[in-house]
Amino acid sequence: MSTTAQGDSAMASEGVTAPPTAAPSTAAPSTASPRPRGRGGRVLGWILVIALVVVLALLSLRLMPTELDLGGALNPESPGPNGAGAIAELTRQQGVQIDVTRSHTSATAQLDPGATLVLTDPPALSDSAVMDLVHSADRVVLLSSSSRMLRLLDLGESTFAAGSVQAECDLPEFSRVGTVDAERMFVPGAGVTACFIDDEGHAAVLRGVDGDTTITLLDATKLLSNQHLAENGNAALGLALLAQTDDVVWYVPSFADSDLEDGEPASLGELTPNWVTPVILLLLLAGLAAIWWRGRRFGPLVTESLPVTVRASETMHGRARLTAKAADAAHAAAAIRTGTRTRLASRLALSPRASSQEVADAVSDRLRVPRGSLYELLDGATPQSDHDLIDLARSLAELETAVDAAVHTERNRP
Known part of the structure; x- marks a missing residue:
């Protein structure tokens, strides 16, 4: 006999009526904490902060002056290793x-x-x-x-x-x-x-x-x-x-001192179409919405070891030896120009697939120089000899030095 039956029998023998047993509940009470509210307000606040940062960055690009570069080769005012x-x-x-x-x-x-x-x-x-x-x-x-x-x-x-x-x-x-x-x-x-x-x-x-x-x-x-x-x-x-x-x-020659193009260089605002800013803001909102929607569902990264490791320097030196052996100045110039455009696009916050004209326009706006010489330098005539290739490489290196100095000056400006 179970304990419950013994209890009921004992109460019956003493003349005590047992209270009616309550029917079992069909659903257990929820123990989950209520979902916090106000998440949409926090996301809206971050959107406003990011939009403000984008606006300030665009204004700084238009208003920040570029200082003179003292790091060029054989510059009589430069104390650097390549100066004079x-x-x-x-x-x-x-x-x-x-x-x-x-x-x-x-x-x-x-x-x-x-x-x-x-x-x-x-x-x-x-x-x-x-x-x-x-x-x-x-x-x-x-x-x-x-x-x-x-x-x-x-x-x-x-x-x-x-x-x-x-x-x-x-x-x-x-x-x-x-x-x-x-x-x-x-x-x-x-x-x-x-x-x-x-x-x-x-x-x-x-x-x-x-x-x-x-x-x-x-x-x-x-x-x-x-x-x-x-x-x-x-x-x-x-x-x-x-x-x-x-x-x-x-x-001391510089890209700012040129007679190849008349008139003042166009500003960033003049070169930017009217629809660019709304599209950027719309894409920014869409990206934030996608992060808020799907960001927490990403799983952990899975690492996988590769069977072979190839150093980037080995590939670079191999291609360089093939180009030198073939005496292909045109192909080498194309590779040098491609590398320069990629590095300039990275330093100027452009797309890695930016065209030569887009990179030249961005460099022109940053250095306040005319575009005619930059178009010819980044995507001009193909060198016909190794001497022309050397001259082209030196000019591209000086251009990258000028852009580096301008970007470094803007980052360190208080």
């Missing part, structure tokens, strides 16, 4: 006055009779502007070369030769220079004086005369840089080039 601040200071110690300018019109105005004009290859100037600048001086020292400058000045042709050479010419200023380690040599043209000649007749320094202007050309990117100035006779070579007159006007 050391040779400029040595020249000043010889009693020479050096005036640094970043405008070709200002350089022309500052050139007095007998002064020396010092410059590197100006890629943003047209041929006529370059020749006008050169002919405005009595003495010109060109510290870097390109196929275009050799053609305009009719001094000779470039070669792949390099090595340690001595002056071995009749120019007295180079008589005590000694040995220099030239990185680039040239084949002198007719009527051009060649100095620092190797066994095959290639010269590291060319001296020519165009009318009343004496022009000296060399590739001093390594010879006169701060990093290598103390090597061999590099310092003596720099003084022989720069300390021959009392006044030196040092023109």
